[in-house]
Amino acid sequence: MANSTYDIRTEILSLRSFYRGLWLREEGTRFLLEGKLGYCASYDRTANAFVLNPATDDAHNVIRDTYEIRIDFPSDFPSSFPSVREVGGRIDKIMKEKGITDERDLHVSPDNGIICLCVEPEKYLLFQNGVSVVDYLNRLVVPYFYGLSYFQKRGKWPWGFYSHRDLSVLESYLRNRNPADTKLVRIYFECLKEVKVKELFSTKGAIQRQCVCPCGKPAKFRNCHRDAFLGARLLKEDYDSISN
Amino acid sequence: MSVNEFLQELLDSQKLSGGELDAIAQNRDEIKAVLTTKFGNEPKIWEAGSKAKGTMIKESYDLDLVCYFPRDCGRDIKEIYEDVEGVLQAKYVIERKTSALRILRLDNNKNAIYSHIDVVPGRFIDEKEEDAFLYISQGEKDWIQTNLDVHIEHVRKSGCSELIKLVKLWKIRNLVQLKTFILELLVVEFLKGSRTKDNLESSFKKVLESLRDDISDMRLEDPANSNNDVCNNWSKSERLRISFEAKESLALIGGENANDTEKWKQVFKEKSIEASSASPLVIKDPAKHWCSP
Numbered sequence: 001m002a003n004s005t006y007d008i009r010t011e012i013l014s015l016r017s018f019y020r021g022l023w024l025r026e027e028g029t030r031f032l033l034e035g036k037l038g039y040c041a042s043y044d045r046t047a048n049a050f051v052l053n054p055a056t057d058d059a060h061n062v063i064r065d066t067y068e069i070r071i072d073f074p075s076d077f078p079s080s081f082p083s084v085r086e087v088g089g090r091i092d093k094i095m096k097e098k099g100i101t102d103e104r105d106l107h108v109s110p111d112n113g114i115i116c117l118c119v120e121p122e123k124y125l126l127f128q129n130g131v132s133v134v135d136y137l138n139r140l141v142v143p144y145f146y147g148l149s150y151f152q153k154r155g156k157w158p159w160g161f162y163s164h165r166d167l168s169v170l171e172s173y174l175r176n177r178n179p180a181d182t183k184l185v186r187i188y189f190e191c192l193k194e195v196k197v198k199e200l201f202s203t204k205g206a207i208q209r210q211c212v213c214p215c216g217k218p219a220k221f222r223n224c225h226r227d228a229f230l231g232a233r234l235l236k237e238d239y240d241s242i243s244n
Numbered sequence: 245m246s247v248n249e250f251l252q253e254l255l256d257s258q259k260l261s262g263g264e265l266d267a268i269a270q271n272r273d274e275i276k277a278v279l280t281t282k283f284g285n286e287p288k289i290w291e292a293g294s295k296a297k298g299t300m301i302k303e304s305y306d307l308d309l310v311c312y313f314p315r316d317c318g319r320d321i322k323e324i325y326e327d328v329e330g331v332l333q334a335k336y337v338i339e340r341k342t343s344a345l346r347i348l349r350l351d352n353n354k355n356a357i358y359s360h361i362d363v364v365p366g367r368f369i370d371e372k373e374e375d376a377f378l379y380i381s382q383g384e385k386d387w388i389q390t391n392l393d394v395h396i397e398h399v400r401k402s403g404c405s406e407l408i409k410l411v412k413l414w415k416i417r418n419l420v421q422l423k424t425f426i427l428e429l430l431v432v433e434f435l436k437g438s439r440t441k442d443n444l445e446s447s448f449k450k451v452l453e454s455l456r457d458d459i460s461d462m463r464l465e466d467p468a469n470s471n472n473d474v475c476n477n478w479s480k481s482e483r484l485r486i487s488f489e490a491k492e493s494l495a496l497i498g499g500e501n502a503n504d505t506e507k508w509k510q511v512f513k514e515k516s517i518e519a520s521s522a523s524p525l526v527i528k529d530p531a532k533h534w535c536s537p
Contacts, residue, residue, distance in 0.1 A: 021419025023485055036419040043530075050530040053523060066419070089348040089360065092337055096348075107533040118531035126531065143530045161533045172532070 008073065011133045019137060021066070031073040033133070034087075038066040041146045043158045050143050050159070061158065065149040071141070078131045081123055083114045084141055094152050104164060106148065117144050119162060119172040121187045166197040167215060167228040174231035179238040189239045200232060207233050250505045251444040254512060255409055258301040268295065268307055271361060275332075275347070279311055279363075282331045287313045288373070292364065292392045297399040299408045299428060304416050307361040308344070310392055312376050315368050321387055325379035328365040343378040343388065364392075375468070383477065391468035395425075398467040402432040403441045410444060411451055417513040420489045421482065426474055429464055430455070449497065455490035459483050 008031050012024040021036030042054040042062045054062060068088030074080040091106055100106065107116045117140040118126070126139055150158045162168030169191045178184055192198055196214035200207050200221075213224035222229040245253075260268075276289050293308025294300040313324050329345050332338050339346040344362040366376040375391045399405065408431045415422055434454040441447055459475075460483055466472035493511045497504075 021421075023421075023481070025481070035421060038419055048529055050527040052525040052527070055524050089337075089339060089346075092348050096337065116533055118533065122531050138525055139527060140531060143527065144533055147533060157533070159530055159532060168532075 008077065008133070015134050015137070018134070022069075029075040031077070033071040033073065033082075034069065036066050037069045037137075037141070037145060038064075039142045039146065040064045041142060043146070043150070045158070048159060050146065052138055052142060061150065063146055063149045063153070065145065067145050067148075069141070069145075073133075078127075081131070082136065083112075084117060084144075085113045085115065086145075091148070094148065097152065098155070106151070107144070107161065115144060117141065119168050120191050121169065121184065122172055122176065124184065124187050125176055163215070163225055163228060166192050166194040167225050170197070170228040170231035170235065171225075172231070173235045174227050177231075177234050177238070179241070182242045185235070185238045185242055188235055197232070201236055201239070207236055245505055247445045247503060247505055247508050248443065250508055251410060251448065254413065255406060255444075258303060258409060258413060260300060260302050260305070264302070271307055272309060275309055275361065275363065278335055279328070279331060283313075283327075286317060287311045287365075292396065293362070294412075294424065296396045297408075297428065298405045299399060299412065301409050301412055301416075303413055309361065309363045310366065311363055312366045312368055312373070314373070315370055317367060319367075321365075321367050321377045321379040324367055325365045325381065328363060332363060340381045342382050343380055366390075388472065389469050390466070390472075394468040399428050399432060402435070404432050404435050404447075407431055407435065407441065407444065407447050407451065410448055414448075414452075414493065414512060418489050418493065418511075420486055422486055426464070426478070429467070429474055430459075433464060434458075449494070452490045452494050456487050456494060459487055 009024065012022075012033065015022065015033075019037060019039075021038055022033050023035045025032040025034060040053055040062065042051045042060050043049070044051065044060045067086055067090055070085045070087050071082045072085075073082045086108075091103070091108060094106065095101070095103070103110045103113075108114070109116065123131075123140075127135065147157050147159070150156075162171045169188060173188050176184070189201070192201065194214060196216075200211065200214065207221075207229070209220075209222055211221050213219050213221040213229075215225060217224055221232070272291060279287065279289060289309060289311050290296075291308065292310045294305060295307065311328055313319065317324070319327065325345070329338060329340070332345055332347060336347045339348055339360075341362065343366075344364045347361040347363065364378065366378040369375040369377060369389065374393065375389060378388050378390055380386050380388055399408065408428050411427060411431050412424060414420070415424075415427060431451055434451050435441055435447055438447065438450065460480075462475055462483075463473045464475045466474050496507045496511050
């Protein structure tokens with residue numbers, strides 16, 4: 001997808017066949033996609049497969065729902081990714097219903113209301129061949145809102161979720177490790193921001209089994225956040241091997 | 245089944261149950277109690293909106309409460325707005341709307357399925373307690389003169405209540421962004437003088453045709469205030485979108501499809517709100533969510 005105004009407009013037009021409640025608004029050099037996002041989707045736990053527009057109503061866990069959203073496209077889209085916010089008060093409602101006081105538990109940034117759709121390096125994995133608006137909606141935005149509706153109904157997220165902050169990056173690495181993709185290894189490494197996590201990578205050799213968990217609890221990392229610990233070990237091993 | 249029978253069946257399915265109506269009354273009383281605990285009997289509090297107009301539909305409804313203070317209450321409308329906001333904020337999550345305060349959630353709304361409740365603070369203009377000033381929290385002007393009773397009467401006496409419900413349902417199911425207050429006035433305006441308002445099919449098509457053809461530069465006088473054009477804040481792009489949606493629906497039910505009930509079902513998205521042409525898309529191992537801060 002080329003980085004031009006014309007292309008985004010064209011894409012939005014094609015998007016209207018599937019998401020007819022969404023409209024494009026231009027604000028200076030920025031583009032906003034806003035309105036109602038209606039979807040029908042299902043989730044098959046056995047196959048760990050999310051299905052958008054399932055062929056039959058008999059599919060597993062079918063949910064139809066609508067959210068009022070706003071997607072801000074940065075001026076350098078698709079080099080940078082858009083940000084998504086729920087603007088209809090539904091997240092507030094779910095928090096109240098479930099007695100949740102921290103937006104982060106619904107994967108929403110308390111600072112700016114932006115939804116954390118996936119760990120940054122996973123965007124690279126998902127959109128290596130370029131990102132289109134439709135793909136972004138289908139693969140990240142709608143699954144999030146499906147997950148949110150599922151959570152509202154059942155009190156749990158359909159396909160689980162990562163821990164907060166850098167621990168999520170490490171858990172994601174465990175899931176997506178590919179030492180042959182050096183770019184991916186670097187992207188994961190550069191995503192780490194927290195001092196406590198970076199300290200683990202600054203020492204020589206493998207991450208020790210006895211080290212304390214960077215989440216702040218007085219527990220061993222390997223027991224407290226096991227997937228993150230294993231991801232950290234692998235990422236360090238892979239990063240050290242390409243750095244040497 | 246004829247088209248009119250189908251449309252009537254749709255309307256019948258949109259009637260609120262006794263439990264839902266009880267829940268509304270319960271919520272109304274709760275908010276009224278919160279306000280009177282603080283302000284005593286000074287303000288008059290009553291229901292307005294679609295409930296009062298008889299245009300409420302089950303698919304999507306909210307509760308509108310008016311909270312008007314007497315002319316000599318000693319506060320200006322901005323102070324009234326902020327005072328009511330303060331009282332509600334102490335108990336609920338509040339969002340400022342143009343002239344209303346939106347309560348985003350109530351503890352006790354298990355039987356009601358609306359997503360919010362709007363409280364409209366205001367001050368009567370005189371002792372007759374009919375017209376009122378409302379504070380406008382967004383936009384150029386910071387006040388507006390209105391008369392909600394006139395609005396309610398305007399809709400109730402128009403003979404268009406059933407059709408308004410139908411057009412509201414079309415709006416919701418087609419995800420059309422149009423304020424219900426404006427939609428109601430538009431339907432009344434479009435059907436002014438019509439002798440066939442009871443014919444749902446022809447009246448609905450007439451409304452869609454007017455939305456398609458007549459709204460690009462339309463002005464519509466507020467029945468409660470001739471100086472107020474309710475379409476004033478309606479942007480060109482919003483008008484175009486609505487016109488486009490009406491055109492798409494008319495393309496389905498126009499010409500030789502006019503009596504095809506299946507086409508009408510498509511207009512009202514009877515199966516689902518998403519495009520029926522969308523084919524399934526399977527995403528294996530969907531991305532897990534997280535939070536960065």
